[in-house]
Amino acid sequence: MFRRLFHHTFNISFRTSEMMTASQSLLSTLRKKTGYAITNCKKALEMNNNDIEKAENWLHAQAQSQGWAKAAKLQNRSTPNGLVGIMLNTKCAAMVEVNCETDFVSKNEKFQTVVTQTTVACFEKSLETVLSSDVVQKSPVIRLGFSSEQLGALQLNNSSDSKLSDFLALNIGLIGENMAARRGAALCSTNSNIKFASSTHPEQVVDGTSLGKYAAVIAYEEGQVSSEQAELREIIDIEKLPKQLCQHIIGMNPQSLEKEGNSSNEEEAALYHQEFLAHPDYTVREVLDHVGWKIKAFLRFECGESVC
Amino acid sequence: MVVTSVRRICLCSNRLLLLKSYPFQVPPTLPRLLIQKQRLIAWASRFSSQAAQPAQPVKAHANIGTIGHVDHGKTTLTAAITKVLQKDGLAKFVSYDAIDRAPEEKARGITINIAHVEYSTEKRHYAHTDCPGHADFIKNMISGTSQMDGAIVVVAATDGQMPQTREHLLLAKQVGVKHLVVFINKADLADKEMIELVEIEMRELLSDFGFDGLATPVIHGSALLALNGDESSFGAPSIRKLLAAIDEYVPTPQRDLSSPFWLPIDSAFTVPGRGTVVTGTIKKGTLKKGDETELLGHGSAIKTVVTDVQVFRKSVPVAQAGDNVGLLLRSIKLPQVQRGMVLVAANSATIGNRYRAQLYLLTRGEGGRSRPIISGYIQQIFSATWNLAVRVDMPSGKDMLMPGDHSDVNLTLLKRMAIEPGQPFTIRENNYNVATGIITERLSDATLVKGDSLDKVTFSE
Numbered sequence: 001m002f003r004r005l006f007h008h009t010f011n012i013s014f015r016t017s018e019m020m021t022a023s024q025s026l027l028s029t030l031r032k033k034t035g036y037a038i039t040n041c042k043k044a045l046e047m048n049n050n051d052i053e054k055a056e057n058w059l060h061a062q063a064q065s066q067g068w069a070k071a072a073k074l075q076n077r078s079t080p081n082g083l084v085g086i087m088l089n090t091k092c093a094a095m096v097e098v099n100c101e102t103d104f105v106s107k108n109e110k111f112q113t114v115v116t117q118t119t120v121a122c123f124e125k126s127l128e129t130v131l132s133s134d135v136v137q138k139s140p141v142i143r144l145g146f147s148s149e150q151l152g153a154l155q156l157n158n159s160s161d162s163k164l165s166d167f168l169a170l171n172i173g174l175i176g177e178n179m180a181a182r183r184g185a186a187l188c189s190t191n192s193n194i195k196f197a198s199s200t201h202p203e204q205v206v207d208g209t210s211l212g213k214y215a216a217v218i219a220y221e222e223g224q225v226s227s228e229q230a231e232l233r234e235i236i237d238i239e240k241l242p243k244q245l246c247q248h249i250i251g252m253n254p255q256s257l258e259k260e261g262n263s264s265n266e267e268e269a270a271l272y273h274q275e276f277l278a279h280p281d282y283t284v285r286e287v288l289d290h291v292g293w294k295i296k297a298f299l300r301f302e303c304g305e306s307v308c
Numbered sequence: 309m310v311v312t313s314v315r316r317i318c319l320c321s322n323r324l325l326l327l328k329s330y331p332f333q334v335p336p337t338l339p340r341l342l343i344q345k346q347r348l349i350a351w352a353s354r355f356s357s358q359a360a361q362p363a364q365p366v367k368a369h370a371n372i373g374t375i376g377h378v379d380h381g382k383t384t385l386t387a388a389i390t391k392v393l394q395k396d397g398l399a400k401f402v403s404y405d406a407i408d409r410a411p412e413e414k415a416r417g418i419t420i421n422i423a424h425v426e427y428s429t430e431k432r433h434y435a436h437t438d439c440p441g442h443a444d445f446i447k448n449m450i451s452g453t454s455q456m457d458g459a460i461v462v463v464a465a466t467d468g469q470m471p472q473t474r475e476h477l478l479l480a481k482q483v484g485v486k487h488l489v490v491f492i493n494k495a496d497l498a499d500k501e502m503i504e505l506v507e508i509e510m511r512e513l514l515s516d517f518g519f520d521g522l523a524t525p526v527i528h529g530s531a532l533l534a535l536n537g538d539e540s541s542f543g544a545p546s547i548r549k550l551l552a553a554i555d556e557y558v559p560t561p562q563r564d565l566s567s568p569f570w571l572p573i574d575s576a577f578t579v580p581g582r583g584t585v586v587t588g589t590i591k592k593g594t595l596k597k598g599d600e601t602e603l604l605g606h607g608s609a610i611k612t613v614v615t616d617v618q619v620f621r622k623s624v625p626v627a628q629a630g631d632n633v634g635l636l637l638r639s640i641k642l643p644q645v646q647r648g649m650v651l652v653a654a655n656s657a658t659i660g661n662r663y664r665a666q667l668y669l670l671t672r673g674e675g676g677r678s679r680p681i682i683s684g685y686i687q688q689i690f691s692a693t694w695n696l697a698v699r700v701d702m703p704s705g706k707d708m709l710m711p712g713d714h715s716d717v718n719l720t721l722l723k724r725m726a727i728e729p730g731q732p733f734t735i736r737e738n739n740y741n742v743a744t745g746i747i748t749e750r751l752s753d754a755t756l757v758k759g760d761s762l763d764k765v766t767f768s769e
Contacts, residue, residue, distance in 0.1 A: 028505050031468065038468040038502045081441070101378055103442040104475040111471075175471055176379055201710060214710065247707055251680035277682065277708070 026052055034059050035174065040066065064166060067173030074178035081106045082182075084215040084301045085119035086198045087208065092130060093196040093217040094123035094144075094186040096151065097301050101177040111179070114171050116209040118181050121154040121164050122146055126186035140191045141219045141297045146184030183307065185299050187219045194219050194296060197242030201250050216249035217299045218242065225292035232290045235279055241291065248277040248284065249300050257295060271295065367428060368560040371455060373437045373445070373485075375476045376462035381493040383408045385462055385531035385547075386438055390427055392534055392547040399427030404535070407438060418744060419674050420447045431555040442479050446714050449483045450668045450745055451732075458487040458558030460550070461510070465498035465528070468506045469513060477517040487558045488519055491550055495528040496542045503528050525553035563629045568656030569593035569601070570728065571633070572692050576645040583615075584640045586651060587633065591728075593653060594628040595635070603640065604659050604726035605649035605694070613638040614651075648694025650726045659724035662754045662767060665733070667700070667745035668714040676742045680708040686762050687742070689721065691733035697722040698735065699762035700743075717745075720754045720765050 030041045030052055036059050044055035044062075082099035083106050098115045105111050126144050146154075152165030164181065172179050187196065196219055200212025220242070254271035268274070272285040272295075279287070288295065374382040386407050393399035407423045414420075421444045425436040437456070439445045449455070459480055463469055480488060490510050495503050507526045515521030529546025530538075538544065574588040595601075597617050603610040616636035617627050627633045635651065650657075670676025681700060689698035699720040702709065709715055727747050735743040754767035 025501065025505070027501055028508070031505065031509075035471075037466065038498070038505060039466045042499070042502055102440060102472075104472045104479070107442065107475045107478075108472045176377060176467065177472075201708070202706070202713070202715075244707075251708055251710065277680070 026050055026055075030055055030059075036063065063170055063173060067166075067169035067171070069173075070176070071169040071172040071178070074172060077101060077178040079178050079180050079182075080304050082179075082303050083112065083115045083211045084200065084213065084303050085115040086200055086210045086215050086217060087119045087123040088196045088198055088217065089127075090192075090196070091190060092123065092127045092186060092188040093198055093219070093299075094119060094126045094184065095198075095215055095217055095299055095301055096122045096146070096184040097182045097303055099180045099182050099304070100175075105175055105177050108175070110171060110175055112204075112206050112211060114168065114179065115211055116207045117156060117167060118151060118154075118164060118184075119209045121156060122151060122184040122186065125154055126188055130188035130190060140189055140194055140221075142188045143297065143299075144186040144188065146186075148180060148182055151181040151184050183301075185301070187217055187297055187299060189219060193221050195222065195242070196220075197246055199243050199246030199250060201247065213303045214250040215301045216246040218245055218249065219296045219298070220245075221294045221296055223292045223294060225290070227289045229286065229290050232279075232282065232287065236287065236290065238291060241287075241293075244276075244278045245284070245295070248274070249298055251277050253300065253302075254298075257298070271298065367431070367433045369433045369435070370457045370558060370560055371435045371437065372458045372460065372554065372558065373439070373456050374460045374462055375445075375480060377464070377467070377470045377472065377476075378440075380462045380464040380467065380470075381531045382438060382462045384535060385460070385491060385493060386423075386425055386436060388531040388534040388544075388547050389436070389551065390425060391537075392544045393427045393429070393551070395544075398429060414674075418447050418451050418668060418670060420444050420451065422448055429551050429555050432560065434554075442475065443714065445479055445483055446666075447668055450666055450714065455561075456483060456485050457561055458489065458554060459485045460554070461488050461490045462493055462531075463490065463506060463510060464494045465492050465503045465506050466494050468502075469509055473513065474517075477513065477519070480519075481517060486519075488514065488524055489550065489553050489557055490514075490524060490526040491531075492526060492528045493531050495546070496530040496533055523557075525557050527553055564592035565594055565629050567592040568653040569595045569599070569651075570653075570657070571595075571635070571651045573645065573647075573649050573651060574693065576642060578642050579636070582636060584637050584642050584645060585634050586637060586645060587635075588651075589632045590627060590629050592629045594626055595633075595653075596626050597623075600654035601637075601651050602654050602657070603637070603645065603649055603651055604657060605723075606646050606725065607659070607723045608644075609659055610640065610644060611654060612640050646694075648692060648725065652726065657726050659726050660750050660753050661721045661724045661756075662751040663719045663721070663727060663747050664749040664751055665717055665719050665745045665747050666714065667709070667717045667735075667743050669709050669711050669743050670741060671711040675740055676711050677737070678711060680710045681743075682708045684763075687735050687737050689719065689733050689735050691727070691731055691747075694725065696725070697762055699765060700735070716748075718751065719747075720756075720762060720767075722756075722760075722762060724753070 026045055027041055030045065031038060034056060040059060044059045048054035048058055079099035079101055081103045082097060084095060084097045086095045096118045098118050100106055100111055129144060130142055154164045156162050156164055156167055168179055168181060196217065198210060198217045200210040201214040202212055204211045252274050254274055255269040257271050259270040259273060274284050276282050276284050276287050374386055376382050383404055387402060387404045390399045390402045394401040402425050407425060412419050413422050421440050423438045427434055439448060492503055492506050510526065511521040514524055527546055527550040530542040533543035534547045570591045570593055571588045572591060573586045576584060576586045579585055595614060595617060597614060599614050601612055601614055603612055614635050615638050617624055618634040619627055619631050669681065672678040683701040685700040686697060688695050701718045703716050703718065706715060729748055731747045733745055734741050752768055754765045757764035757766060
């Protein structure tokens with residue numbers, strides 16, 4: 001009897017006029033418009049005598065410092081989840097890893113925007129580095145690496161005066177989980193014979209950036225066909241091959257291109273000696289020889305993996 | 309003492325059915341035959357001893373969980389629930405730290421970060437689970453250990469819903485939770501207007517995600533106050549309100565008596581002079597003597613009539629879901645009955661060789677593969693009492709599955725079987741579990757191009 005009554009009252013309370021006023025209140029409007037925590041919206045209205053425009057400006061002004069405060073508070077919490085983002089053009093392929101606490105957040109739109117923005121910033125910086133005259137291109141493919149601090153210091157492309165670390169802190173304030181732009185890497189080349197391809201797993205594309213838990217990039221050169229195989233001609237789809245090679249790198253986790261010693265462990269970990277994931281009857285070398293390609297370099301990130 | 313034993317019985321009675329009809333791993337052939345023999349003996353002996361089972365006055369059981377943002381007080385709430393119920397002698401207090409550790413647990417070979425807490429209200433017994441991540445909830449669902457019947461969404465009145473609250477509700481949808489109860493925590497730190505706004509926003513969001521936002525109970529309180537023994541309205545009373553709301557709003561899972569009859573066959577034997585008897589525990593529906601049924605599985609569908617129904621060696625006119633029965637089948641020869649077959653109400657089910665499933669690929673650390681699988685992966689599938697060759701294909705748009713991934717996949721079986729959605733299975737490679745999952749949907753049959761091989765199959769999407 002009590003339970004019935006109790007349940008009933010809840011349905012009624014929802015329809016009371018009080019609730020309706022709350023839904024149309026300034027607080028509700030401000031919260032809907034800005035998405036900031038309710039406590040902050042409330043404070044903003046109180047400090048600005050319920051002037052909604054002033055309150056909104058105050059919130060935006062406060063958000064950055066609030067974010068930094070939150071980031072400082074959460075900085076010791078571990079961030080085992082996250083996403084890897086990739087962006088590439090014909091000259092450069094850049095890859096970053098951004099971490100968060102739970103895999104709920106890594107599926108969230110806001111967090112994914114953080115990853116794409118970080119990827120774009122890293123990509124533009126890499127491109128700028130390789131195009132600037134003071135970098136002498138000794139090898140055909142240049143590798144760049146970015147530490148967490150270097151990523152944080154990058155400029156956001158959309159607003160020239162804000163740094164990536166500010167943007168990250170702002171989002172820590174909004175999402176309420178610790179986050180970190182952990183590392184970045186890029187392969188670049190001004191040599192037009194070098195081509196880039198990438199893949200992420202599970203693949204998701206947001207604003208021109210590929211996101212996933214795993215990511216791989218290859219830099220390869222198309223050349224003369226040295227040993228074409230009749231059986232391979234039937235099963236290899238040249239359009240899909242660059243992506244399949246990246247998927248192979250994600251799946252088989254090679255440590256090097258060629259083996260240097262003679263141990264069988266090294267052979268298993270050398271890309272050219274591995275069975276090709278898409279067609280396990282052939283090795284990667286056989287497939288590459290068939291089409292006349294050479295892989296010059298590759299990068300692989302696995303979200304949350306330990307790095308030395 | 310008495311209380312605990314009753315509780316244990318009621319826990320078992322709900323799971324017995326599942327465990328019994330789907331052993332997680334089918335042992336190798338010889339021991340399996342032995343087990344079957346033992347089962348037969350057990351069955352026969354149960355017949356002779358005429359022990360009438362007295363009905364146990366057991367509480368109904370439900371599985372619930374907590375979902376919400378990391379800082380909104382899920383763990384504090386769970387601890388507070390046990391604290392409040394301990395006073396009434398209905399639970400043993402579990403501290404915040406004990407829950408927060410979310411110990412790694414192995415279920416069907418999968419490692420899951422999960423905390424289990426157990427408590428009772430006056431009305432029901434609850435198994436409460438708390439997982440830190442989306443993947444852990446999914447793994448918990450796939451391992452089939454406890455299907456969540458309801459969940460508490462915890463949201464702090466100070467923050468309101470977070471961007472990732474959407475992902476929390478998506479998860480609830482994904483694991484099949486239909487009934488949510490919202491607990492607005494930290495209500496003591498917010499004013500009335502804020503709490504109401506949070507409530508309105510939550511109801512709107514719930515409706516957006518296809519839950520009944522209007523009917524969903526929303527409780528305002530403070531888990532921390534309750535944990536500290538506070539008796540003001542946001543303290544312990546708010547926890548009691550929450551529990552009453554769960555008792556009321558989350559329905560008790562019912563034995564399915566209304567669906568068509570379905571019996572997974574445990575064993576079969578011949579009674580000289582009478583015919584073939586099959587035994588097993590009725591999974592759903594009811595059966596009367598003389599009902600028309602169908603024996604399904606391993607590519608065959610044989611119509612037959614049940615000429616005798618026995619429960620505990622006594623002929624009964626009707627048997628229902630949960631009963632362990634022996635059924636005499638008209639004009640069925642023993643060799644026609646194979647392990648893994650099911651007996652169903654005539655024309656209520658058909659056999660098929662293609663199914664959609666939710667699959668989790670074990671990591672190397674869990675004893676699984678170190679390499680990914682791609683479409684066309686062929687191994688042995690073990691489910692219920694049968695095993696068969698199976699082919700795993702990725703859904704369109706996916707090329708591979710990495711160890712640790714969970715995904716929708718399409719399964720093609722070497723022979724057509726009768727499988728129900730929800731049935732768990734494992735896939736083994738060289739006698740190691742490499743994948744585990746549940747069947748979610750029957751798909752249109754595939755044609756095996758070579759007849760007896762899964763290397764080449766064709767099907768329409």
